[in-house]
Amino acid sequence: MREATSPRGGATTPNLLAARLRLSMVRLSPQLRRMDPSGLTSTQFSALATVVRNGPLGIGDLAEIEGLLSPAATRLADKLEAAGRLVSRRIGPADRRRVQLVATPEGTELLERRARIGNAWLAAHVNALNKADRLALERAVTLLKSFATECKGEVPTVAWERRESKETTT
Secondary structure (H helix, E strand, O other): OOOOOOOOOOOOOHHHHHHHHHHHHHHHHHHHHHOOOOOOOHHHHHHHHHHHHHOOEEHHHHHHHHOOOHHHHHHHHHHHHHOOOOEEEEEOOOOOOOEEEEEOHHHHHHHHHHHHHHHHHHHHHHHOOOHHHHHHHHHHHHHHHHHHOOOOOOOOOOHHHHHHHHHHHO
16 A cells, blocks of 8 residues: 655655554454453453453443443443353442442453463564664554543544534534
């Protein structure tokens, strides 16, 4: 595929670079998921990681962090509990009406094993890079991490959507 550059022969345009980045991430994610022997969906894995990282959580807390409605978070917790006892429920210490999700040793081990396998696969690819490419990748990872910590759930409005909304309001 031909690279598009600015008229002065400079860097790739932001829109083209964004499209290439998104496509690369879309293609990379399934490759990493295929290495996961658990068969969990990406939503289930994300929820498990949230429970492991954040400690005992109420269903409402899980729903908020994962951007789900409470009934969906409840179903997700049910699936994680059934899928090899990856999480368990316990009565909240301060309020016996509140149920908390706790990662089991099996759930924590699964998360750690998946990270080890995926990291080893990525490390083999990184190891094949020259020093300049490794430094570029290191900078890119820092930038991508900042993207991931921006406001979750916010969907930017693209130029054509702004035009359409102006046309419908006039």
